[in-house]
Amino acid sequence: xxxxxxxxxxxxxxxxxxxxxxxxxxxxxxxxxxxxxxxxxxxxxxxxxxxxxxxxxxxxxxxxxxxxxxxxxxxxxxxxxxxxxxxxxxxxxxxxxxxxxxxxxxxxxxxxxxxxxxxxxxxxxxxxxxxxxxxxxxxxxxxxxxxxxxxxxxxxxxxxxxxxxxxxxxxxxxxxxxxxxxxxxxxxxxxxxxxxxxxxxxxxxxxxxxxxxxxxxxxxxxxxxxxxxxxxxxxxxxxxxxxxxxxxxxxxxxxxxxxxxxxxxxxxxxxxxxxxxxxxxxxxxxxxxxxxxxxxxxxxxxxxxxxxxxxxxxxxxxxxxxxxxxxxxxxxxxxxxxxxxxxxxxxxxxxxxxxxxxxxxxxxxxxxxxxxxxxxxxxxxxxxxxxxxxx
Amino acid sequence: xxxxxxxxxxxxxxxxxxxxxxxxxxxxxxxxxxxxxxxxxxxxxxxxxxxxxxxxxxxxxxxxxxxxxxxxxxxxxxxxxxxxxxxxxxxxxxxxxxxxxxxxxxxxxxxxxxxxxxxxxxxxxxxxxxxxxxxxxxxxxxxxxxxxxxxxxxxxxxxxxxxxxxxxxxxxxxxxxxxxxxxxxxxxxxxxxxxxxxxxxxxxxxxxxxxxxxxxxxxxxxxxxxxxxxxxxxxxxxxxxxxxxxxxxxxxxxxxxxxxxxxxxxxxxxxxxxxxxxxxxxxxxxxxxxxxxxxxx
Numbered sequence: 001x002x003x004x005x006x007x008x009x010x011x012x013x014x015x016x017x018x019x020x021x022x023x024x025x026x027x028x029x030x031x032x033x034x035x036x037x038x039x040x041x042x043x044x045x046x047x048x049x050x051x052x053x054x055x056x057x058x059x060x061x062x063x064x065x066x067x068x069x070x071x072x073x074x075x076x077x078x079x080x081x082x083x084x085x086x087x088x089x090x091x092x093x094x095x096x097x098x099x100x101x102x103x104x105x106x107x108x109x110x111x112x113x114x115x116x117x118x119x120x121x122x123x124x125x126x127x128x129x130x131x132x133x134x135x136x137x138x139x140x141x142x143x144x145x146x147x148x149x150x151x152x153x154x155x156x157x158x159x160x161x162x163x164x165x166x167x168x169x170x171x172x173x174x175x176x177x178x179x180x181x182x183x184x185x186x187x188x189x190x191x192x193x194x195x196x197x198x199x200x201x202x203x204x205x206x207x208x209x210x211x212x213x214x215x216x217x218x219x220x221x222x223x224x225x226x227x228x229x230x231x232x233x234x235x236x237x238x239x240x241x242x243x244x245x246x247x248x249x250x251x252x253x254x255x256x257x258x259x260x261x262x263x264x265x266x267x268x269x270x271x272x273x274x275x276x277x278x279x280x281x282x283x284x285x286x287x288x289x290x291x292x293x294x295x296x297x298x299x300x301x302x303x304x305x306x307x308x309x310x311x312x313x314x315x316x317x318x319x320x321x322x323x324x325x326x327x328x329x330x331x332x333x334x335x336x337x338x339x340x341x342x343x344x345x346x347x348x349x350x351x352x353x354x355x356x357x358x359x360x361x362x363x364x365x366x367x368x369x370x371x372x373x374x375x376x377x378x379x380x381x382x383x384x385x386x387x388x389x390x391x
Numbered sequence: 392x393x394x395x396x397x398x399x400x401x402x403x404x405x406x407x408x409x410x411x412x413x414x415x416x417x418x419x420x421x422x423x424x425x426x427x428x429x430x431x432x433x434x435x436x437x438x439x440x441x442x443x444x445x446x447x448x449x450x451x452x453x454x455x456x457x458x459x460x461x462x463x464x465x466x467x468x469x470x471x472x473x474x475x476x477x478x479x480x481x482x483x484x485x486x487x488x489x490x491x492x493x494x495x496x497x498x499x500x501x502x503x504x505x506x507x508x509x510x511x512x513x514x515x516x517x518x519x520x521x522x523x524x525x526x527x528x529x530x531x532x533x534x535x536x537x538x539x540x541x542x543x544x545x546x547x548x549x550x551x552x553x554x555x556x557x558x559x560x561x562x563x564x565x566x567x568x569x570x571x572x573x574x575x576x577x578x579x580x581x582x583x584x585x586x587x588x589x590x591x592x593x594x595x596x597x598x599x600x601x602x603x604x605x606x607x608x609x610x611x612x613x614x615x616x617x618x619x620x621x622x623x624x625x626x627x628x629x630x631x632x633x634x635x636x637x638x639x640x641x642x643x644x645x646x647x648x649x650x651x652x653x654x655x656x657x658x659x660x661x662x663x664x665x666x667x668x669x670x671x672x673x674x675x676x677x678x679x680x681x682x683x684x685x686x687x688x
Contacts, residue, residue: 021473021476021477022469022472022473022476024465024468024469024472049476050475050476052468052469052472052507053507054465054468054503054507055499055503055506056499056500056503058459058461058462058465058500059462059464059465059468059499059500059503062458062459062462062465062469063465063466063469065458065466065469066433066456066458066465066466066467066468066469066470066473067469067470067472067473067476068469068473069456069469069470069473070470070473070474070477070479071473071477072472072473072476072477074473088459089459089462092458092459198431198454198455198456199454200429200430200431200454200482203428203451203452203453203454203455204449204455205443205446205449205451205454205455205456206454206455206456206457207456207457207458208443208444208445208446208447208449208457209440209441209444209445209446210445210446211445
C-alpha cells in the first residue's frame with residue numbers, strides 16, 4: 001500500500017509490522033512522534049505489545065534488555081542526549097547479545113542546545129557493539145527497521161541494531177512510502193528465537209562475572225558476532241529484495257563510482273543531495289561519484305578496499321564531530337584504505353552540524369576541493385569566519 | 392510440636408563467594424526458599440553480583456539476570472513485560488539489590504517502577520555501606536558509623552535514608568522490613584507478598600562482618616540485637632496499614648553499637664544521641680501503627 005509517512009511514523013509502523021512485543025521509551029524531541037504513534041497502536045489494540053513509559057532513557061534501554069533476555073522482541077527510540085544517557089546500557093545490550101532494535105533520530109548534542117540534524121549522537125556510540133544503519137529516505141527507514149530485526153536476530157549475529165534517521169529532514173517530513181502487508185512482513189521476519197533466553201525451566205545466569213581467563217574470549221565472541229553481521233547484511237538485503245522487490249544497496253551502495261576521479265563518501269540525507277550534485281557535475285564532464293555509507297557498524301572494510309582500488313580520491317563528509325584528527329568516518333576510511341603501499345587520497349570535511357543546511361553548492365565545493373588537491377587534509381565547511389562572541 | 396515454617400527446599404547451593412558470616416547470603420537463601428523456583432531474579436552491581444560465582448558457575452538455582460547498577464527498577468519491569476509477552480505469567484519477578492543500588496544510584500529507577508505499579512518483588516538487602524567495593528559510605532549508612540570514606544573523627548554525620556518512607560510515599564500495596572535473624576517473620580512476609588499484585592518492597596537488614604567489624608559468628612546475634620534494640624524495627628505496611636511484627640525486646644543502643652568496630656570511636660554523648668533518635672523513630676512507628684489501624688478499622 002502506497003501512502004505518505006514521516007520518518008518517525010515509518011519507524012512506528014515498522015515496529016508494528018515487526019510484531020514487536022515490548023516497547024519501552026522516554027520522550028525527547030524529535031523522537032517523540034515515534035512512540036506517540038506506537039502508544040496509539042497499542043491503545044487501539046492494533047499492536048498487542050507491552051508499552052512501558054519509563055522515567056529515563058537509561059531505564060528505557062534496561063527494560064528492553066531485560067525483556068529481550070527472556071526472548072521478547074523489543075523496540076525503543078531516542079535522540080541526542082537520550083542516546084548519550086543510554087551509553088552504559090548500549091554496552092550491556094551488546095555484551096548480553098540481545099537483538100534490540102532502536103530508532104535513533106540523529107540530533108545535535110548539547111551544549112549548546114540544538115534539536116536539529118547532526119550524527120554526533122550515534123557516531124559517538126560507534127564502540128558499543130551496536131549495528132548502525134543510517135537512512136536517506138522514509139522508505140528506507142521503514143524497510144531498514146524490518147531488515148535490522150532480521151539481521152540482529154540472525155543466530156550468527158545476535159547483536160542490537162540502531163536505525164538512524166536525520167532529525168526533521170526525515171523525522172518530520174512526509175514522503176511517499178510503500179508499506180508492505182503484515183503477511184509479507186511475517187514471511188520475511190519469523191518470530192524471535194533467542195538461544196540464550198532466560199527460562200525458569202532451565203535456570204541459568206546471564207551477565208556473570210568473568211575472570212581474566214574468560215573475559216577476552218567473551219569480547220572476541222561479541223566481535224565475531226559483528227563480523228558475522230558484515231556477511232549477513234548482504235543475505236538480509238537479498239531476502240528483502242526477493243520478498244519486496246526492492247533493496248537499499250547493502251552497507252556501502254555506490255553511485256557513479258566506476259571511473260570516478262573523486263568519490264564523496266557520506267551518510268544520511270546528505271546522500272540524496274550528493275547524488276544530485278554528482279549528476280550535475282557528471283553533466284559538466286567531471287568524473288565524480290558517491291559512496292553512501294548506509295552501515296557504519298559493522299564497518300564495511302571490504303567494500304571500501306574494493307572502492308579504494310578503483311578511485312584515486314575519496315572525500316569524506318562527516319555530519320558529526322568527534323574530537324581527534326578529523327571526523328570519525330574520515331578516520332576510519334583512511335585507516336581502511338591506506339597502507340604503506342599507498343592507496344587513494346582521503347580528505348576529510350566536517351559540515352552540516354546542528355542542522356546547518358548541506359546545500360548542493362557546498363557538496364560540489366567539497367568534490368572540487370578534493371579534485372584540486374593532492375595532500376590529505378581535514379577542513380570545516382561553511383564556517384562563518386570571524387564570528388564574534390559576546391565578551 | 393511446632394510447625395516448621397521455613398520451607399525445606401534449597402535453591403541456593405553451597406559454594407557462594409561471600410565472606411564468612413555474610414548476612415546477605417541468608418537474605419538470598421530465604422528469598423529463594425519462600426518464593427522459588429518459578430521466579431526470575433535480576434541483580435545489579437552489588438556483593439551478590441560476585442557471590443553467585445564466576446561464569447559458568449552459579450550457586451543460585453533460578454534464572455538470574457545481571458543488570459546495570461542504577462537500573463534494577465527498570466529491569467524488573469522489562470522482565471515482567473517480556474515474561475507477560477511470552478505467556479509466562481506465573482513467573483514471579485524479583486529485583487535483588489543492595490542498599491547503594493537501591494537508596495542511592497538506583498533510587499530513580501526504583502521510584503519509576505513503584506510509581507508505574509510494576510508487578511514484581513524488590514528486595515533491598517541492606518549492609519549499610521558499599522561493601523562490595525570495600526566499605527564506603529552510602530545513603531543507608533547510619534549516623535555516626537565509620538566507613539572508609541567517613542573515617543573516625545569525620546564519621547557519618549547524616550541520618551540513614553529511610554527507604555520505607557520513600558517507598559510508602561508511592562502507595563505500594565505491600566512493603567516490609569525483615570531480618571535474617573528472624574527468618575519466620577521474613578518468610579511469612581515473603582509468602583504473603585507473593586499473592587499480592589503490584590510492587591512489593593522488602594528492606595532486609597544484612598549484617599556484614601568485615602564492614603561492621605565484628606566476628607563472623609555474631610551475624611545472627613547482631614541481627615537480632617538490631618531488632619530488639621529497635622535500631623531496625625520489624626514491621627510491614629500492608630495496603631497502607633502499618634503493623635509492627637516484633638515488639639518484644641528491650642535491648643539498648645549501647646549493647647548494639649559496642650559489638651561493632653564501626654562504632655568504636657563513638658563518645659557517650661553520641662551513643663546517647665543514637666538512642667534518642669531510635670526512641671523517637673520507634674514512637675513515630677507506634678503512632679503510625681495506631682493511626683493507620685484506626686483508618687483501616
